[in-house]
Amino acid sequence: MDNADLYRKSNSLQKRDTLLCLEDYANKIKWKIINDRVIDIGCADGSGTTMLKKYMPNNYAKLVGCDISEKMVQFANEHHGSGRTSFRMLNIEGELPEDLTGGFDHLFSFYTLHWIRDQEKAFRNIYNLLDESGDCLLLFISHGPIFDVYRILARSNKWCKWLKDVNRYVSPYHDSTEPETDVSKLMKSIGFKNIEVKCKEMMYFFDDIEILKKSVAAVNPFNMPKDIFDDFMDDYIDIVRDMQLVDEVNNNIGEKITIRHNYHIIITYASK
Numbered sequence: 569m570d571n572a573d574l575y576r577k578s579n580s581l582q583k584r585d586t587l588l589c590l591e592d593y594a595n596k597i598k599w600k601i602i603n604d605r606v607i608d609i610g611c612a613d614g615s616g617t618t619m620l621k622k623y624m625p626n627n628y629a630k631l632v633g634c635d636i637s638e639k640m641v642q643f644a645n646e647h648h649g650s651g652r653t654s655f656r657m658l659n660i661e662g663e664l665p666e667d668l669t670g671g672f673d674h675l676f677s678f679y680t681l682h683w684i685r686d687q688e689k690a691f692r693n694i695y696n697l698l699d700e701s702g703d704c705l706l707l708f709i710s711h712g713p714i715f716d717v718y719r720i721l722a723r724s725n726k727w728c729k730w731l732k733d734v735n736r737y738v739s740p741y742h743d744s745t746e747p748e749t750d751v752s753k754l755m756k757s758i759g760f761k762n763i764e765v766k767c768k769e770m771m772y773f774f775d776d777i778e779i780l781k782k783s784v785a786a787v788n789p790f791n792m793p794k795d796i797f798d799d800f801m802d803d804y805i806d807i808v809r810d811m812q813l814v815d816e817v818n819n820n821i822g823e824k825i826t827i828r829h830n831y832h833i834i835i836t837y838a839s840k
C-alpha cells in the first residue's frame with residue numbers, strides 16, 4: 569500500500585477510530601510545560617499526523633511523521649509538512665537511526681502495528697524512540713474479517729498465485745484468543761510501565777459496495793497487475809456477500825445497500 573492519494577480519500581474508518589481514541593486517551597498523555605517532541609509511526613498521507621495537533625499543546629518542539637513508504641513520506645511532506653512538522657522514512661521493525669533514539673516525549677501509532685511481523689522488534693524500537701518517562705498511544709487491528717477474506721482468496725486456484733504471502737499481511741493477533749494478554753506481556757518484557765491494553769469490539773457500516781472497494785484497495789498489500797485488480801475486487805466482494813455482511817434493504821426510494829464491518833482493535837497506552 570503506497571497510494572497516498574487513494575488512502576487519503578478512503579480512510580474514513582481509520583480516521584473515525586483514531587479520533588475516538590484521541591478523544592478518550594489524549595488526557596492521559598503526560599504533556600510537558602513546553603517543547604514536547606512527538607513522533608507518529610505509520611503516518612501514510614500525513615493527515616492523521618496533522619490531526620494530532622488538535623490534541624497537543626501548541627508550544628510543541630517538533631512533530632515527526634514516519635513511514636516505511638517513500639511515496640507516503642513524500643506526499644505527507646508536500647501536503648502536511650511545515651515549520652515544526654516534518655515527515656521521514658522509518659521502518660519501525662528495522663534498525664533505529666541514531667538521531668531518533670531517545671528523542672521523543674510522546675509516540676503515537678494508528679492502524680500500523682498490525683502490518684508488522686516482528687512485534688518484539690517494533691515494540692522495542694518504540695521503547696527506544698522514547699526519552700526517559702516518555703509515553704505512547706497505539707491503536708491497531710487485532711481481529712478483522714478483511715484477513716479472513718484474504719485467506720479465502722489465497723486458497724482459491726484463481727488467486728493463490730498473487731496471495732502466496734497472505735499471512736504476511738494478517739494481523740499477528742488475528743487468531744489470538746487473548747490479544748490483550750499477548751500485548752501486555754510483550755510490553756512488560758521490554759520494560760514499559762503503566763501499561764494499559766484494551767481490546768475493543770468495533771462496528772462500521774460502509775454505505776455502498778464502491779466505497780468498500782475503495783477502502784479495501786487503499787490498504788491492499790498484494791502486488792498484482794492492474795488489469796486483474798477489478799476482477800480481484802469483484803471476487804473479494806462476492807466473499808463478503810457469502811459472509812452475510814451485505815444488507816440489501818428495499819425502501820420506498822429504491823434499494824439501499826450497507827456492508828456491516830465488525831472487527832476488534834487494540835488500544836494501548838504505556839510509558840517508559
Ligand SMILES: C[S@@+](CC[C@H](N)C(=O)[O-])C[C@H]1O[C@@H](n2cnc3c(N)ncnc32)[C@H](O)[C@@H]1O
Binds near residue numbers: 582586612659660680
Ligand atoms: C493503514 S496506514 C495508517 C495510516 C495512519 N496512521 C492512519 O491511521 O490513517 C498504515 C501505514 O503504515 C505503514 N507501514 C507499514 N509497515 C511499516 C513499517 N514496518 N514501518 C513503518 N511504517 C509502516 C504503511 O506504509 C502505511 O502508510
Ligand SMILES: CC(C)=CCC/C(C)=C/CC/C(C)=C/C(=O)O
Binds near residue numbers: 712787
Ligand atoms: C467487510 C470487510 C471485509 C471490510 C473490510 C474493511 C476495511 C477496508 C478494513 C481495513 C483494515 C485495515 C488493514 C486497515 C488499515 O491497515 O488501515
